[in-house]
Amino acid sequence: MATSTGVDNRKLFMWLFLASECLFFGSLIAAYLLYRGQHGVPCMDGDLSTCVFPTDRTINGVEYEGIFDIPFTSVSAFVLLMSSVSMVLALAAIQRGNVRAMRIWLFTTAALGALFVGGQAFEFTEFYREGLTLETNLFGTTFYVLTGFHGAHVTIGVLVLFSLLIWSSRGKIQAKDSLNIELAGLYWHFVDIVWIVIFTLIYLIQP
Amino acid sequence: MAGVAQAGNPLGRALRDVRHMAEDRYSIWSWIATVDHKRIGIMYGITAFTFFLIGGVEALLLRIQLAQPNSTFLDPDQFNRLFTMHGTTMIFLVVMPLSAAFFNLVIPLMIGARDVAFPRLNSFSFWAFLAGGIFLNASFFIRGNIFEGDIGAPGAGWFGYAPLTSTEFSPGHGIDFWILGLLILGVASMAGGFNFIVTILNMRAPGMTLLRMPLFVWMTLVTSFLIIFAMPVITVALFELLFDRLYNANFFNASVGGSPLLWQHMFWLFGHPEVYILILPAMGIVSEILPTFSKKPLFGYPFVVFSGVAIGFMSWGVWVHHMYTTGLGTVANSAFGLSTILIGVPTGVKIFNWLATMWGGSISIKTPLLMCAGFVTMFTIGGLSGVLHTMVPSDFQQQDTYFVVAHFHYVLFGGSIFALFAGVYYWFPKFTGKLLGEGLGQLHFWLMLIGFNLTFFPMHISGLLGMPRRIYTYQEGFGFDTLNMMSTVGGFIIAASMLVFITNFISSLRNGEKSGRDPWDARTLEWSLPSPVPNYNFKEVPVVEARDAFWYTKYRENEEGVVVRIEGAAADDEEDDGEGGHGIHLPSPSYFPLIAAAGLPIIATGLIYDPALVAVGVATTMIGVFGWAIEPPTERR
Amino acid sequence: MLAIITAVEVALYYLDLSRNALVGLLLALSALKFALVVLWFMHLRFDNRLFSTLFVGGIVLAIGIFTVALSTVGGKLV
Numbered sequence: 001m002a003t004s005t006g007v008d009n010r011k012l013f014m015w016l017f018l019a020s021e022c023l024f025f026g027s028l029i030a031a032y033l034l035y036r037g038q039h040g041v042p043c044m045d046g047d048l049s050t051c052v053f054p055t056d057r058t059i060n061g062v063e064y065e066g067i068f069d070i071p072f073t074s075v076s077a078f079v080l081l082m083s084s085v086s087m088v089l090a091l092a093a094i095q096r097g098n099v100r101a102m103r104i105w106l107f108t109t110a111a112l113g114a115l116f117v118g119g120q121a122f123e124f125t126e127f128y129r130e131g132l133t134l135e136t137n138l139f140g141t142t143f144y145v146l147t148g149f150h151g152a153h154v155t156i157g158v159l160v161l162f163s164l165l166i167w168s169s170r171g172k173i174q175a176k177d178s179l180n181i182e183l184a185g186l187y188w189h190f191v192d193i194v195w196i197v198i199f200t201l202i203y204l205i206q207p
Numbered sequence: 208m209a210g211v212a213q214a215g216n217p218l219g220r221a222l223r224d225v226r227h228m229a230e231d232r233y234s235i236w237s238w239i240a241t242v243d244h245k246r247i248g249i250m251y252g253i254t255a256f257t258f259f260l261i262g263g264v265e266a267l268l269l270r271i272q273l274a275q276p277n278s279t280f281l282d283p284d285q286f287n288r289l290f291t292m293h294g295t296t297m298i299f300l301v302v303m304p305l306s307a308a309f310f311n312l313v314i315p316l317m318i319g320a321r322d323v324a325f326p327r328l329n330s331f332s333f334w335a336f337l338a339g340g341i342f343l344n345a346s347f348f349i350r351g352n353i354f355e356g357d358i359g360a361p362g363a364g365w366f367g368y369a370p371l372t373s374t375e376f377s378p379g380h381g382i383d384f385w386i387l388g389l390l391i392l393g394v395a396s397m398a399g400g401f402n403f404i405v406t407i408l409n410m411r412a413p414g415m416t417l418l419r420m421p422l423f424v425w426m427t428l429v430t431s432f433l434i435i436f437a438m439p440v441i442t443v444a445l446f447e448l449l450f451d452r453l454y455n456a457n458f459f460n461a462s463v464g465g466s467p468l469l470w471q472h473m474f475w476l477f478g479h480p481e482v483y484i485l486i487l488p489a490m491g492i493v494s495e496i497l498p499t500f501s502k503k504p505l506f507g508y509p510f511v512v513f514s515g516v517a518i519g520f521m522s523w524g525v526w527v528h529h530m531y532t533t534g535l536g537t538v539a540n541s542a543f544g545l546s547t548i549l550i551g552v553p554t555g556v557k558i559f560n561w562l563a564t565m566w567g568g569s570i571s572i573k574t575p576l577l578m579c580a581g582f583v584t585m586f587t588i589g590g591l592s593g594v595l596h597t598m599v600p601s602d603f604q605q606q607d608t609y610f611v612v613a614h615f616h617y618v619l620f621g622g623s624i625f626a627l628f629a630g631v632y633y634w635f636p637k638f639t640g641k642l643l644g645e646g647l648g649q650l651h652f653w654l655m656l657i658g659f660n661l662t663f664f665p666m667h668i669s670g671l672l673g674m675p676r677r678i679y680t681y682q683e684g685f686g687f688d689t690l691n692m693m694s695t696v697g698g699f700i701i702a703a704s705m706l707v708f709i710t711n712f713i714s715s716l717r718n719g720e721k722s723g724r725d726p727w728d729a730r731t732l733e734w735s736l737p738s739p740v741p742n743y744n745f746k747e748v749p750v751v752e753a754r755d756a757f758w759y760t761k762y763r764e765n766e767e768g769v770v771v772r773i774e775g776a777a778a779d780d781e782e783d784d785g786e787g788g789h790g791i792h793l794p795s796p797s798y799f800p801l802i803a804a805a806g807l808p809i810i811a812t813g814l815i816y817d818p819a820l821v822a823v824g825v826a827t828t829m830i831g832v833f834g835w836a837i838e839p840p841t842e843r844r
Numbered sequence: 845m846l847a848i849i850t851a852v853e854v855a856l857y858y859l860d861l862s863r864n865a866l867v868g869l870l871l872a873l874s875a876l877k878f879a880l881v882v883l884w885f886m887h888l889r890f891d892n893r894l895f896s897t898l899f900v901g902g903i904v905l906a907i908g909i910f911t912v913a914l915s916t917v918g919g920k921l922v
Contacts, residue, residue, distance in 0.1 A: 003409035007892045009324045012405050015895045019902030020397065020435040026906030027443035031458065031469060034914055038464045074854045081846045081877075088885050134456045138464050141456040145447065163833070189885045193878050200874035204857050205867050408894075436905060472913040523909060527916065539916045 014183050018190045025194050028146045029201065035138040054139060055206045067130050068203055069123070076119040077199045080154075083112035084192045087185045097175040103168055106181070109188065110161035113154055120151045143202065150198060153191045160184050225798065232742075240796035242326035243742055245638060247333050248311030252631075254337055255304035261344065262296035263705065265289045267698055270662075274695035276683040286679035287362035288381065292347070294365030295385065298485065299392050300340045302619065305627045306488035307332070307396075310403055310427050312634060316733035316740065317421045319412025319749045319756075324405040326794040327835060328398050334804035335395035342808040343388030346381050361385035364677065366478070367448070369459035369470035374452050380815050383452060386445045387811035393438045393445075394807065400434035403427055412732075414751035418512070421731045421755075422505060425512050426491030429519040433480040433487075436523075441477035444470060453814065468533060475526035483522040485619060486586075487515060489626030490557060493579045496633050497561055499729045500576035501568025504755060507560045514553030521550040531602050540599045547597040551590065558587055574648030575727075578629030581656050585621025589614055592667065607677070610670025616663045628655075628708070635712075636726050640738040641719030647711035651704050658700030665690040665697075730755040743791040794840050803831025849877050 003009060055066035090105035124144070132140045164184055167173055173180060228236045238246060268289055272281040281289065311329065315322055323329050350359030361381035363371045372382050407428045411420070420428075448470070450456035457465045498505045505511060527535060527543035561583050570576065592614040596602045605611055628651075635643045669690040674681060681687050725734045732749060733740070735757045753759040765771050806828030813820025853873050856866060883889040888896045 004411040004415070005408050005892070005894060007409070007894060009405050009409050012409060012894070013325070013401050015898050016401050016404055016435060019898045020401075020439050022899070022902035022906045023436050024439035024443060026903075026910055027440050027473060030910035030914060031443070031447060033910075034466065034469055034917065035464065070854065070857060074850065078847060078850055081850060084881060084885055085846075134450065134454050138457050141450070141458055141465075145450055145456065145458075149446075163836075186886055189881050193881050196874050196877050196881070200853070200870050204853060204870050206863070436902065466917060468917050472917065476909055476913065523905065535916045 008179060010179065010183060011186075014186050018186065021190065021194075025150075025197075028149055029197065032142040032146050032202065035142050038138055054143070054202070067127055067132060069126075070203060072119070073123065073199065073203050076116055076123075077195060079112050079119070080116045080192050080195050083109045083116070084189050086112065087188050091178065091181050091185050094173065094175060094178045094181050099168060099173065102173070102181065103165060106161055106165050106168070110158050110165065113158040113161065113188075117151055117154050117158065120147065120154075124148075146202070147198065150191070150194055153194070157184070157188050157191055160187070237796065239801060240330075240798050242322070242330050242794045242796055242800075244311045244315050244323050244326065244329060245740060245742070247329055248308045248313075249638065250333055251304050251308035251311055251336070254333075254340065255301050255308060258296055258300035258340055258344075259305075260705070262293050262301055263702060265293040265296065267702060269293065270695040270698040272679060273681075273691050275692070276681050276688055278680055281679060282356070283679040284362065285356060285358050287364075287677070288358045288360040290677060291362050291364055291385070292344075292360045295343065295361070295389075297619070298365060298481070299389065300336075300343070302485045302623045302627070303392075303396060304336055304340075306430070306485070306623075307336070307399055309423070309488065309492065309627070309630050309634070310399070310431075312638060313733055314403060314406060314424060314427055315410070316637075316736065316744060317424050317731050318407065318410060318415055319732050319745060319751065320406065320410040321744050321748075321791070322794065323402050324410055325402050327797050327800050327840065328402050330797065331800035331804055332395045332399040332402065334801045335391055335398065335807060338804050338808045339388050339391030339395060342391060342811055343384060346384035346388070349380055349384070366474055367470075368474075369448070369467040370461060372448055372452070372470075373459065383449070383815045384811075386449045386452070387814065390442060390445050390449075391807045391811060393442050395804075396434050397438045400431040400438070403431045404435070407431075412745075412749050412751050415756070416751075418509065419751055419754045419756065421491075422494035422508070422511060422515075423488070423491035426487045426494070426515050429515050430484050430487045433484050433519055433522065437477045437480035437484070440473055441481075444473035444477070447473075449814075468530075468535075471530055471533060472526070475529040476523075478529065479526040480522045482618075483518055485623050487518065489582065489623040490515065492626045492630040492633075493561060493582050494557075495731065496575045496579045496629055497564045498755075499633075499727050500573060500579075501565045501570050502728070503564055503568040504730075504758075505560065506563035506566075508754065511557055511560050514556040517553040518550060521546065521553070525550055528597060528602070531599050532606050544597050544599050548594070551594055551597070554590060558583060558590070573632075573727075574643070574645060574652055575629045575633040577649065577652045578625050578632060581652065582622060582625040582629065585617055585625060585656075585659070589617025589621055592617065605670060607675055608670035609666040609674045609676055612676050613663050613666035613670060616659075616666070620659060620663070625655075628652075633727070634733075635715070636722030637733055637736075637738050637740060639716060639719070640722055641715055642722045642726060643715045644711045644719065647707055647714075651707045651711060654700055654704035654707060658697045658702075658704055661697030661700060662694045663697070665693045669694075725757075728761075730758040732756050735760070743793055746791075792841050797835065797838060799831045799835035799838060801831070803828050803835060806831060846877055846880060849873050 005012070054068045086105045086108040090102045090109060093099075093101035093105055132143075134140055134144050161184060164173065164180060167180075225236070228234060231237055238250070241247060241250075268281065269286065272278050272286060311323070344360075346360045347353055347358055351357035353359075359379065359381055361367075361377070361384060363377050363382060363385075367382070367385065370376060407420070407424055447456070447458040451458050451460060457463045459465050459467050459470050461467060494505055494511055524546045525543060527539055528547045531540050531543075561579075592610070596605060596611070596614065632643050632648055635641070669687050670676075672686050672690075674685070674687050674690075681691070722738050724736065724738055727734070732751075735749070736744065749756065760773070762770050762772055806824045806826070809824030809827055810821050811824075813822070813824055853870055856869055856873075859866075882899070888899065
């Protein structure tokens with residue numbers, strides 16, 4: 001359908017949604033940044049040894065081991081990045097009319113996304129075992145909520161991708177319907193770039 | 208794309224049957240499943256007006272309590288809960304959705320479209336709004352017998368400052384209902400915001416360039432942008448508070464280093480754009496009505512447009528003026544004082560443009576114009592007391608007094624509500640085919656104007672004398688007694704004016720004067736259509752050649768430069784029987800938006816009481832969403 | 845390309861750099877990754893200007909308001 005601006009309604013909607021999401025994640029990240037570095041000091045029982053630090057550090061000559069597993073999370077981040085690549089390939093395939101290739105790449109993307117979410121679930125469980133919960137301190141609160149909301153976004157993305165796969169198995173997605181894949185892709189890439197920011201700000205840059 | 212409606216599939220057949228029931232224009236199902244922007248607009252309007260009455264009753268209870276010193280009509284706890292619900296209701300359940308009612312009713316007509324960009328999303332917005340509103344008000348009943356005074360509603364103010372909202376200081380579930388209710392309402396507003404931006408940018412008739420759009424369309428566009436950027440901030444803040452309350456997180460827990468100021472920042476980062484979300488649509492309505500009733504084009508159209516846009520941008524740079532007394536420091540206070548003074552400039556530009564529009568016009572004094580005149584004067588008074596608040600030392604004196612209450616009622620009631628009523632009187636004929644009674648209309652206006660000023664003007668004085676807001680009573684002998692009695696009497700006069708309005712509305716609906724297409728000799732495209740508007744809006748999509756598109760088809764300058772009416776233009780000829788549009792494909796009615804929206808309050812209730820309900824709610828919403836995605840938007844016949 | 849940048853980032857983390865240099869480098873690299881994904885994967889480079897205006901507008905607004913908000917309460921961005 002012809003529109004006044006020449007761009008598709010649904011695509012415009014998606015970009016508006018993503019612009020709005022910038023404020024959503026911006027707010028969550030701001031809360032994390034406000035409290036970063038404060039979490040070690042006011043521990044629940046005032047005993048520093050029970051505190052959980054995200055990264056290794058030395059306090060009064062005593063070395064404490066942080067709970068971040070940088071190699072593990074790096075692999076996770078890499079998995080999510082690669083899922084963006086396969087998403088691009090899925091879109092390229094359907095635009096050429098190659099439904100089979102699109103299905104393969106869509107599945108790859110969804111599988112990589114699910115792997116990422118699985119990794120996050122593993123990470124959360126590990127941290128929980130180390131004694132870090134939502135209640136522990138400001139780091140626990142802001143970390144779980146920020147990364148949790150991101151994980152929820154990835155999960156929704158995985159659901160959307162699997163729905164598209166089922167939909168295409170009934171022959172409902174042809175080259176003329178490539179917009180569906182493009183929109184799912186925009187959302188997926190957005191979730192990926194949010195992780196790029198989170199990974200750098202939370203994991204790599206030490207408070 | 209037969210999808211669910213395949214023969215042989217019993218579920219599909221049942222769904223198709225229920226869809227066909229909705230195609231009978233007179234059945235109740237046709238309203239429940241409607242995706243027609245006009246019907247959704249009407250439902251928004253009626254629902255929001257109902258909440259207006261509820262919020263009004265809450266206000267009257269507060270005024271009865273404050274009529275005399277040392278009154279015991281309400282206890283402090285009831286008072287807190289009632290003023291919290293009054294503020295929350297009036298902002299989120301009245302002014303925002305009443306504006307949304309007008310977005311729905313007139314935006315597609317003004318830009319020459321057959322509907323909004325996403326009709327089913329539009330229906331979802333309405334049902335989510337209704338669900339959120341009912342959920343929020345259900346909180347009244349959670350503490351026991353409401354008629355014995357056990358009011359269960361939230362009681363921490365509409366701004367919900369931390370740490371007052373923590374479980375320690377606000378036990379019970381009132382605040383949880385408030386948080387989740389606002390989250391649901393936020394979803395509704397954001398869906399509407401996206402929808403109207405896409406509609407306005409993408410669905411304009413040929414020739415309707417951006418700078419030919421009516422002012423109301425412009426203000427809706429700016430408002431929608433404010434909604435989609437401001438709502439995520441409050442959404443996050445509310446989630447953080449929810450995690451604090453339900454799962455013992457520490458966002459606003461000062462005992463482990465959490466900062467209550469984070470809440471205030473996030474709340475007002477949303478809250479100040481929100482103020483303009485409430486007033487810009489009203490300004491748009493006024494900018495449509497004043498030219499029509501002055502028989503002149505809007506004075507300085509581009510200036511009014513760009514000051515509206517400028518207000519939209521600047522509204523992001525003034526939020527700290529709500530936080531002067533929190534000790535952020537001189538630099539922050541001075542900078543935000545300055546930016547707040549600056550935002551008065553585009554507002555002032557608009558006021559002068561409205562005055563210049565009326566100046567020298569051939570003014571016809573009808574109720575819509577009177578309401579607009581009420582808007583301009585009352586809003587200017589509210590704006591001026593607002594300028595006093597920008598001065599930091601002056602604000603320190605006025606903070607938390609009735610002076611502030613007077614200020615924001617002058618801009619929200621004197622501003623928004625007057626303009627919204629102007630819109631009701633102006634557009635009522637377009638959607639009913641009948642005029643609202645003029646005599647009762649003027650009575651409504653004068654009663655409301657007098658009642659309003661009697662209620663809120665004395666609050667300036669009681670505030671300057673030092674009467675604090677949000678306090679359930681006061682002692683004798685401070686000079687507050689007479690002023691408060693005046694306010695209470697004024698409140699009841701406003702209530703009386705509402706009775707006049709309701710009477711007028713019902714009697715005009717039954718046997719009002721027929722209006723025809725264009726009762727006001729108006730300027731914009733909606734008046735070129737029959738009244739009431741047929742469900743397909745435009746039989747042929749209009750081609751727009753000028754600003755004030757409809758006026759341009761009626762009047763031209765002759766050789767001497769005098770504007771004359773074109774013979775036979777826009778004659779009020781055939782009344783449309785609604786049967787003429789069979790060739791036009793309209794989106795089919797759908798129940799799925801309602802189902803998707805119905806899941807939200809179930810999830811919310813579940814989060815408070817029982818995780819199993821969360822699963823039920825999520826499943827309901829998923830069914831709604833998947834059905835929505837699979838169902839073809841237009842059923843082929 | 846993205847993989848290489850991520851590898852470099854993680855390597856930087858293990859190098860013994862001064863905090864300021866590390867923070868600067870990491871931020872620059874992740875901004876680069878961000879831009880690559882947005883410009884090519886999401887086609888912003890080739891698509892309608894309206895989309896990039898909206899998206900950049902959202903990002904700039906978010907960064908702007910929270911920079912001011914955090915600076916008034918003594919928070920630091922990095």
